[in-house]
Amino acid sequence: MDIIISNSSGQPIYEQIYEQIAAQIVTKKLSGGTALPSIRTIAAELEISVITIKKAWEELERVGLINTMAGKGCFVAQIDDGHLEQIRCELAKKKLSENMSFYRSLGYGAKELAEKIEEWFT
Amino acid sequence: MDIIISNSSGQPIYEQIYEQIAAQIVTKKLSGGTALPSIRTIAAELEISVITIKKAWEELERVGLINTMAGKGCFVAQIDDGHLEQIRCELAKKKLSENMSFYRSLGYGAKELAEKIEEWFT
Amino acid sequence: MDIIISNSSGQPIYEQIYEQIAAQIVTKKLSGGTALPSIRTIAAELEISVITIKKAWEELERVGLINTMAGKGCFVAQIDDGHLEQIRCELAKKKLSENMSFYRSLGYGAKELAEKIEEWFT
Amino acid sequence: MDIIISNSSGQPIYEQIYEQIAAQIVTKKLSGGTALPSIRTIAAELEISVITIKKAWEELERVGLINTMAGKGCFVAQIDDGHLEQIRCELAKKKLSENMSFYRSLGYGAKELAEKIEEWFT
DNA sequence: GTGGTCTAGACCACC
DNA sequence: GTGGTCTAGACCACG
Numbered sequence: 203m204d205i206i207i208s209n210s211s212g213q214p215i216y217e218q219i220y221e222q223i224a225a226q227i228v229t230k231k232l233s234g235g236t237a238l239p240s241i242r243t244i245a246a247e248l249e250i251s252v253i254t255i256k257k258a259w260e261e262l263e264r265v266g267l268i269n270t271m272a273g274k275g276c277f278v279a280q281i282d283d284g285h286l287e288q289i290r291c292e293l294a295k296k297k298l299s300e301n302m303s304f305y306r307s308l309g310y311g312a313k314e315l316a317e318k319i320e321e322w323f324t
Numbered sequence: 325m326d327i328i329i330s331n332s333s334g335q336p337i338y339e340q341i342y343e344q345i346a347a348q349i350v351t352k353k354l355s356g357g358t359a360l361p362s363i364r365t366i367a368a369e370l371e372i373s374v375i376t377i378k379k380a381w382e383e384l385e386r387v388g389l390i391n392t393m394a395g396k397g398c399f400v401a402q403i404d405d406g407h408l409e410q411i412r413c414e415l416a417k418k419k420l421s422e423n424m425s426f427y428r429s430l431g432y433g434a435k436e437l438a439e440k441i442e443e444w445f446t
Numbered sequence: 447m448d449i450i451i452s453n454s455s456g457q458p459i460y461e462q463i464y465e466q467i468a469a470q471i472v473t474k475k476l477s478g479g480t481a482l483p484s485i486r487t488i489a490a491e492l493e494i495s496v497i498t499i500k501k502a503w504e505e506l507e508r509v510g511l512i513n514t515m516a517g518k519g520c521f522v523a524q525i526d527d528g529h530l531e532q533i534r535c536e537l538a539k540k541k542l543s544e545n546m547s548f549y550r551s552l553g554y555g556a557k558e559l560a561e562k563i564e565e566w567f568t
Numbered sequence: 569m570d571i572i573i574s575n576s577s578g579q580p581i582y583e584q585i586y587e588q589i590a591a592q593i594v595t596k597k598l599s600g601g602t603a604l605p606s607i608r609t610i611a612a613e614l615e616i617s618v619i620t621i622k623k624a625w626e627e628l629e630r631v632g633l634i635n636t637m638a639g640k641g642c643f644v645a646q647i648d649d650g651h652l653e654q655i656r657c658e659l660a661k662k663k664l665s666e667n668m669s670f671y672r673s674l675g676y677g678a679k680e681l682a683e684k685i686e687e688w689f690t
Numbered sequence: 691g692t693g694g695t696c697t698a699g700a701c702c703a704c705c
Numbered sequence: 706g707t708g709g710t711c712t713a714g715a716c717c718a719c720g
Contacts, residue, residue, distance in 0.1 A: 226429075
């Protein structure tokens, strides 16, 4: 599991984990059917509580990215490429939407914002 | 004061106020020297605690967008247009930066992201 | 709060709470805008853990039946009657759906099942 | 054996098996005296643990739908049609009863529920 | 005061 | 062994 936790970011740990695993699934770094390490294993590895990971897992399951089978473990869901791409879009779009009204209030329309992004982050 | 508060967004109220006032200043809807309504007036208007507004004001002062004059009230700082534009950029850039690593982990480079923004939010 | 918990039913406590509150909201026993008691208060009352209630609350929020405002409390969402009725239907339909395939495998079609229900539970 | 296992339903596998076999017996798809395949055969077929099947068999035996003969295997019990029909009813009624109080708390009486079932699942 | 998050540790059902 | 649930107790941000 490639998970990096930042305690200083202010972002909840479970959310960091959720986002990183979700990203790995939608970008196919984790492919469908793959068994995830047990929550206890990861908890020990990252030195955090089992519950924190479980919370991330619940979110992943809700989105349909993983299936958890009590007594057997958790597995990356089998999702066709089209749907995967759709979820990838949604994840990015949702994040952007949260701030879009702020950008707009600053006077940045979609077009101007797009230009700025290329300028700032290329 | 044009301030709209959302209780369901999860974003702290003081932050919502801070962002909205900041946006109005950098887009010159509030011009330099303008006196802001008293904290109590706004608190009554928005039906929230004065503490919450105080916190927003502190943020604004910290960034240099307003000046508090003891006993007289708060005033929009006198800032030249160039500097104002710079702050406007910074506000947007900072917000974007917070999520940029997430977008990258989803496989979105600056270019692709810019395209998507135009597609989604135009 | 009218909540009755059964420890012997096998059904998770948080789910029992969720269902009972949800039912009270969709049947308008709790009307929109009503402030719910703090999770700590209820926890003390029912002698269960705060977390258990929080989990029920999260589910209620996800369905849109309540709004939780950090630092202020939780409130029954303002939902118009039509939507409320729709949610009420969905709750019942979802529960039924879980078992419908079992009824079908027993040879009960929708019609025969409906007759039996009137016969058994009137 | 016509058994279909769902890993995503949340329902324990042994219970899924129990319900499906029970349904096949009470609807006479499996007739009295029929020998069930050995536990190991089914385990291999369904790719699950023998323990899981054993548990389902125990349930079936407890209800009297099958008989285990040491060293010979399991056989569908010889039950007369009247009794079979009675068990069929009981199985459906028991499942329904589990949720009836929830439906009632949602304001659905037996009559209204029956109508809804015809509407939703016909 | 409120809810949001995290912890450590426990017991259970399932496989 | 696995995950599912629950507990008690802690610290933080928000209002």
